[in-house]
Structure formats: structure tokens, C-alpha cells
Amino acid sequence: MKRSLQGKLIFSYLVVALITVLVVSALIRLTSGQSLMNLVVEQQTASLKEAVQTYYAANGSLDDFIEYYTQFNPGGAPNSAQQPGNPPQQQQPNQSHDIRGLHGLVDTQYRALLPTLGYDVGQIVPADKVQNAVAVEVDGKTVAWILPDTKFQFKLNSEEELFLQRTTLAIGLAALAGVLVAVGMGFFLSRRLIKPIRRLTQASQALSSGDLQQQVPVTSQDELGQLTTTxxxxxxxxFKADQQRKRMTADITHDLSTPLQIISGYIEMLEGGEVTLTPKRIEIIKTEIEHLRRLVGDLTTLSQVEAGGLEIQLAPVQLPDLLERVYLAYQPIAARQGVEIKLDCAQELPVIRIDEGRMLQVLKNLVENALRYTPQGGEIRLGAELQADHIQISVRDSGAGIDAEDLPYVFDRFYRADKSRGGSSGKMGLGLAICKALVTAQGGTISAESAGKDQGTTMTLTFSIASGG
Known part of the structure; x- marks a missing residue:
């Protein structure tokens, strides 16, 4: 039979409550009887001590104490018919006087003042039997010894037995109440505990069915709350990965189908004799093939970086020389577009360990992006500077800029370039994704900053000098 988690929790609460109640009840029942007997012994000892002190103070000795004590009321006050210091009256002694819990009374010479441990009044009680005795003192002087029953070999009277019975009944009622409260608390706590788990279960089932937009309310800060947040x-x-996958499929389909349609269209026209193969048409076909080759190459590069299969060869590199090479390569292109490119790099920068070829690929991609989105009359600034224990390389332009809502996604591999800054692969937007992958593989970071549309963009690469050579 399948049991729910709530049932198991309630059952566990009930078991714990039962065990606790049974143990506590048993301990209280055992200790209550012991405590009651201790109380009887203490009361009897106190009563006898009071009688001895009263008699000794009045008579100066304990001679004939038994005659006085037999007239001593169980309540602890001497009988009015026999006061200390008065001659004994001829009346029947009160033999019913309760001395339960006491073995007897001896004087300082161990003579029995009351029947003690089988010894009559006046007989000497052996010293080895006078143990755990309680001293009776008058004005700081010990005048007698009381022998309490430390083994509790006496019986409780009817009133004391009734008290124990009522105590046992109270313990039983308390145990029953404790069990009922435990069951009630079990229901309450288990419902509170199970509720978020059921929400997670339902959301997980929906997730496994393909509904990826599942958000469960976080109702606590404990482990369940952390699990829900996770x-x-x-x-x-x-959901984000699924959306990216769908965009990837759509973009790849578009970027692959367009050049394929162009190429297949020309081939069909050539086969039908509609057109002839001219150098211009061959150049168009080669351009589309090159576009396909670059797209496949970019995807392969990203896959290799993620799989850790891309070979990165780190070596000491002088940044000023590297940036100058990029500057000289793109200066003529920028001039033809009417864009001014500037180099702003100090010559005394420390050497850092990077892959020179891969870094050239990154910088060229960033400069090409900047040229693509910087209008005529604009400016591109290529620079590097030392910041504490880091070196920052920047490519800053005065072009189209990036909207604030697009900034967090510009390095996503399938983020569409028609919404933000794309890469060298058209609408696929793989250029910046490749830059990020290559920079990360070399131990650096890359970030994008822009004040907004038409406010320009700054791409910043950061490398630690600690990894320098």
C-alpha cells in the first residue's frame, strides 16, 4: 500500500510523541512514589525531632521520653493532658502514634529511647546499625539520634495511596492530551511542509511535459525555500535555453537557406540554358559559398570552445605592438568609410600571456563591428591601459550604440543582430559570442557599455597581470 509523505510525517510525530509520553509518564510515576515516601520520612523525622527538642528543653534529659511521645499527637503538638515537665497522668498511652518511615530513636550512648530495630527501650543498639542517623541538637548540643528508614520498607497510608492514584490519573490524562496535541500538530505541520513540495511536484510534472515557464512561490527561507528558488x-x-534553441533553428534556417537558394537558383538557370556562366555570376556564387563556410566555421569554433577542444597557445605578448598591427590593418578601410580610427596605447604596458592569433581574431571582429555601426564622420578609438593589477583593452566607437534592454544579451550566441550589435555572420550574431568564448578561454573577461541609441559603444577586455609572463 502506497503511503503519502503527509501520512508518514503524522505517523512519525505520533510515534515520537508516544515514546516521549510513555518515558516521561513512567519516570514521573516511579519518582512520584519515591518522592512521596521521602516526604513521609522527612515529615516523621521533623515531627520526632521537634518532640525530642521540646521534651529535652523542658526536662534536661530524655528519661521517660517514650511516655511523653506516646501522648504526642500525630499532628506534631503534645497532648494537653501531658505537658513536658508535668508528672505523667494515669491514662492509656496513644499507641497509634504514627512513626512510619523511622527505625527508631537512640540517645548519644546508643540506648533505645523508642523501640528501635527490634531493641526495646533502654537496650543498647549496636553502632553498626546506627547509620544515616539524623542528629537532634538542643542549643548546639547533640542529645539524640533519629534513625530514618532509608530503604522505604514501610507502607503508605490510605490518604497517600489515594494521592498516588490521583497523580497516576493526572499523568494518564496528560499523556492522552499530549498524544492528541501531537497528532494535531502533525496534521498542521505536515500540511505546511507538504504544500510547497506538492507545488514543486506539480511544476516538475508540467516541466517534464514541455511547459518550461514554471515559477513556484517561495514561502520560506529554509531548505525548501532554497530548493524552490533553485x-x-x-x-x-x-525556458531561456529553449527560446535560444528556437531562435537558433530559425536563424540557421534563414542564414543557410538564403545562400543555398541563390546557388541552386543559378544552377537551375544554367541547366535550363536561361543564363550563361560569367565571371560575375561565378563571383556571386563564390561569395555565397564563402558566407556558408564562415557560418559553419563560427559554429565549429564555438562548439570547440565549449567542449574544451579549441587549442589555445598562451605566450608573452607586447600589447602596444599587437594593437598597432590592428590599427594599421584597418586604417585604410576606416578612411574609405570616412571614419577616423585612433590608437591610444601607452608603450610601457606590462607583458601579458595570451594567444596572439586568437586575440587578433577578437580585436579584428570588434573593430569590424565598430566600423559597421559607425557612420561617416565618426570615430573609433583603440586603446589599452593599466588598472591596478589588470590591463584593460578597449574598442570605443561613436556609432549607433546599444539600447539598455539589449546590453545583457549582446554576447549571446543566437541573439539577433538586427536588434543589437551583431557579428561577422550576418543575422546570426555569432561574432560577439565568439569573442567572448575566445577571451574567456584565455583567462580574460569582456564587457559592453553604451549610453543608449546613437551614443556609441565601448567593448572592454580585461586580463590579469598575474597571468603575465
């Missing part, structure tokens, strides 16, 4: 993050990441 689930929400995972669900959001899955």
Missing part, C-alpha cells in the same frame, strides 16, 4: 532558476534557464 527550481525557479532552473526553469527560467531552461
Amino acid at each position: 527550481f525557479n532558476t532552473m526553469s527560467a534557464d531552461l
